[in-house]
Amino acid sequence: MNKPKTILVVDDSKPIRQAVSYMLRGRGFNVLTGVDGKDALKHFDGTAIDLVITDLHMPNMDGIGLIKEVRKIVEYSRVPMLVLTTESQVSIKMEAKQAGATGWIVKPFEADKLMTIIKKVLR
Numbered sequence: 001m002n003k004p005k006t007i008l009v010v011d012d013s014k015p016i017r018q019a020v021s022y023m024l025r026g027r028g029f030n031v032l033t034g035v036d037g038k039d040a041l042k043h044f045d046g047t048a049i050d051l052v053i054t055d056l057h058m059p060n061m062d063g064i065g066l067i068k069e070v071r072k073i074v075e076y077s078r079v080p081m082l083v084l085t086t087e088s089q090v091s092i093k094m095e096a097k098q099a100g101a102t103g104w105i106v107k108p109f110e111a112d113k114l115m116t117i118i119k120k121v122l123r
Contacts, residue, residue: 005122006030006048010040010066011055011084016107020053020084023111024118037061041069044076051122053105056085056092064099071100080121084109 007029011017021031032049034040036058043049052070056063063083070076080102087093088106096104102121105114 004028004030005050006032007051007053007118008032008034008040008043008049009053010034010037010058010063012036012058013055016055016084020114023114027115037063037066037069040066044070044073046075049076049079051118052079052081053084053118054081056083056087056096064096064101067096067099067101082117082121084114 007024009017009020009024009031010033012035017033021033024031032043034043037054038060040054054063054066063085067081070079070081081100082103082105083096083101084105084107086107093104103117105117
């Protein structure tokens with residue numbers, strides 16, 4: 001049997017972190033969490049991470065900062081990274097893409113839609 005994939009959920013909103021984590025665990029994923037980009041970086045220590053879902057606007061280090069930092073770490077440079085945000089501005093999407101984001105999900109999101117995207121990027 002395949003071991004469950006590990007997803008890192010990074011959001012400064014505790015309710016969002018809990019909701020996404022709960023949904024993912026209910027579908028058999030291992031879930032790690034971070035309260036912001038800086039906090040999330042502690043997980044990039046050799047831990048197997050299959051996907052990162054990050055908010056954009058957070059204190060200490062925002063989502064784009066996190067994406068840029070993770071892309072510099074050789075072992076994690078190819079990990080898919082999804083931005084989960086209330087932002088829908090094209091310029092910010094472009095900035096995230098240039099930083100290395102794999103995809104974009106606008107809040108509020110539907111669980112099924114999120115799962116469809118996750119399945120796509122985890123292939």
